[in-house]
Each structure stands twice: as C-alpha cells, then as structure tokens.
Amino acid sequence: MLVAHAVAMPITGAELIAAPIPDPTASPTATASAPASLTSILQSGSAGYASQTTPYFTDSYGNILMNVNVWGTAVHTGPITVPEGSDLATVISIAGGPAKDANMAKVRVNRSQPDRDGKMTYLVDLKNYMNAGDHSMLFDVQPNDTIIIPERKTIDSGLILGIIAVGVSIYSLGR
DSSP states (O other), rough: OOBBBOOSSSSOOOOOOOOOOTTTSSOOHHHHOOOOOOHHHHHHTTOOOOOOSSSEEEOOTTTTTEEEEEEESOOOOSEEEEETTTTHHHHHHHTOBBBBTBBBBGEEEOOSSSOOTTTEEEEEHHHHHHOOOOOOOOOBTTTEEEEEEEEEOOOOOOHHHHHHHHHHHHHHHOO
C-alpha cells in the first residue's frame, strides 16, 4: 500500500488528503449525509483524491515522488508516478516503453512551469539515444510535465493501391 506524506522542501512539497473514515460504532443515520458534488469533492480532496497543491510527495519508505503525464504512443499512457530525478528515458520506460509505431525522433515535453530559461516546451530526438545510446539529450523531468510521443506517419497501403489502380484504369482508357 502506498502511503503518502507531505514533504517540506524549498521547491514545494505535496500532500495527499485522505477521505474521512466513518466511525464504525456510530449509527447509520448519524454518518449518512447527502452526496457532495464532484466539484466540491475534487476541490476539497475529501473523497480520497490527491489534492495536487504541491508537486512532490513521499511514499511510506521516504522516497520523493512526483506525477507526470505520458500521452501518445507509449505502451501505457496517462498520469504516472515516478521518483524525483527521473530522466526522460526512465519515465518512458515506467510507462512501458514506446509502442511499435512511436515516432521517437519527435518526442515533445511540455512543462507545467517554465524552466530557468523560461522555456515551456522541448522537442527531443530520442531515436539517436535508442540507436547509439547517446545520453546527451536526456534530461530530468519535472513534476506535472507532459511527455507526448507522436505516432510515426506511415503511408496507407490501401491508398497506394487505389492510386495505382486509378492510374492503370486511366492508362487503359487512353489506349
């Protein structure tokens, strides 16, 4: 079971807000209440959802963790939790790696906050890393970064055959 605790850090820490646990000795009418709206639950964190007010949190072993998003053609997409200091390759690996139709030459990293240079978006060619092991373009991801792995553009073989068939038909008619 993953138990999160708030971390006091100069950068900012994160906290997870747990749902209130009803008193098992109380009568059912004493604990029953009208359901809260989804908006109020998400804003308050009272349904056990993480209230992501700060980017870092710890697990029960004291490891510092953060959430990032992986979109596109990775094996597993969506929000994932990774250790602080994870680089781009590690995050993609935790997401199951790139899918077979991934365009690793055009990976995009969108920051949730600008970096020191004010940059919010990076385009990264990970194909060179995959082919030659060149670590020079790998950098640590930041909390709430979104890694987008686009699909490799391929030519539809049905479309090609259709164009050839039309060309042959036109040629045949012109003879």
